[in-house]
Amino acid sequence: MNTPQIAVFARLAKENTLETRALEGQKTMISRTMHSLAYDSVHDEIVVNSPLAQAILFFRGGAKGEEPPVRVIQGPHTQIRGTDYDGNDKMTFDEVHGEVIIPINRDTVLVFSREANGDVAPIRVLGGPDTQIRGPARGHPVVGVDPIHDLLVVRSVGEQGSGGSLLMFDRTATGNTKPRSVIRGPKTGLAGAGGGTGQLQVYAPKGWIVGGAEGGSIGVWSIEDSGDAPPRWKIPVQQLAGIAPSGVAIDPVHKEVIVASGGRNRLVTFYFPEMFD
């Protein structure tokens, strides 16, 4: 077993290197099932769901120990809703526009200001049949954001929970809005409900979408792609490292892609300059 924590490791940590600090304990309000989180480099904050309590927590970037969050979004006006299996476990963060983006209820995306605190309503709600947003049976779709090209990217699962699509919306889309473009089809390599990562990253300067792909890979698609477009690159993580990706982050300065694997209890880093040059 393990208790929930947000452990912090030096970038060059490897093997059994201990964390430099950890956030844990009752006062932190974090809970298990944290399947995504983000770092806001503009405001130096950590943003994470509290999945079992339908909440979003904001911590100081250097928070450690049993430190409470600086802000909490929670309450009836938020409309935040989880599932019995995943709680509310997904999010992404737009540090340029200061917005936290949360998929809920399998088919809806809520957007809050990062300055929101307490029982506040979302500033935008995207959802409805025309959006084509669909999450797995007991979970949520996965979201990413491109603040430069003003795009919201949603990974939606297919009809039977397999296959899937990348839906691209105007970043500020609301209501029952159709996506601007859709990447979908057998060549796309998009993993289905069980094979993808719980995080989707967008390297906005180049318009690359980075997320889970079939075969235990990390795939890279372009925001310019549509239809049955194959990934521009694939990192065959399963083949190279023997682990299935469950989360992904990017480090543009060092041109690295970081992959978390819950199943194998591992974090691996790939040097991948092609994507960043």
Place this chain on the structure above:
Amino acid sequence: MTSQNEYNNGLSIDPKNGDIYSVAMDTADNMIVFSHDAQGDIPPVRRLSTPHRNFASAIDDEKGEVFITIQYPPKVMVYRREASDREKPLRVLEGEHTGLYDAHGLAIDLKKKLMFVGNWGNASDYRVAGSGKFYSPSITVYPLDASGDTAPLRVIQGPKTQLDWFGGMSLDPDNGNLYVANDVGNSILIFKETDQGNVAPSRIIKGPKTGLSHPAGISVDAKNKEFWVSNMGNSSATCISLTANGDAAPVRTIRSAPAGRVSLKFGKPQAVAYDSKREEYLVPN
């Protein structure tokens, strides 16, 4: 691999025949049972599927029942002791009046017919948007045969309790004292069986001599007047006198790592973020 042992977080021993019951959360969602003398990579004698996020178990050997806590949606499942495969529970304690919020540890008192459940306080009804709340941690006490949406008989809760992400709980059958592995508090809290409300523990075992480091599991050995604690923070099991108090050294220690070694506590990381300012990885368990 044959043993199917993975991600196990709650162990119980059947006092009647010594069978070993292991609940495994998340990746397995089951309870597997081994005979007392089992060793090596052998299959369990039976396997019971449970809801997602099971945590602790307890055995009523008088009635032949096994109790299992489910963290979220919070509930206590009660099965036949011999239940296997997809057998349904005999009864379930669950509902808005139960006071169950992110249920964890579990202890039962067969003399006074009571059930104690530890709650971390993370609450929401997944069917109701915006229903999330944070409560302070609590120990809720029920009749042993409670089922449905039954309110607790009493609740131990409040800042005096010092409860902090506590894990296992175990009861001394001779006097009803409740021993609590207070994980993030790095302590063992001992409550009286009749405690309720915002009450301080009658004893607290804590300090550098104790060897406690993120104590997660606990089991009272009434016969030898000792209790055992599993420490996630230093990969050890410490045996402590039942009457210990304060910064008391353990009677014995079993270690699977060199003394002083700190455990990574890195468990099933599903996500990662990069802190570009500090050049650090943020990894949630």
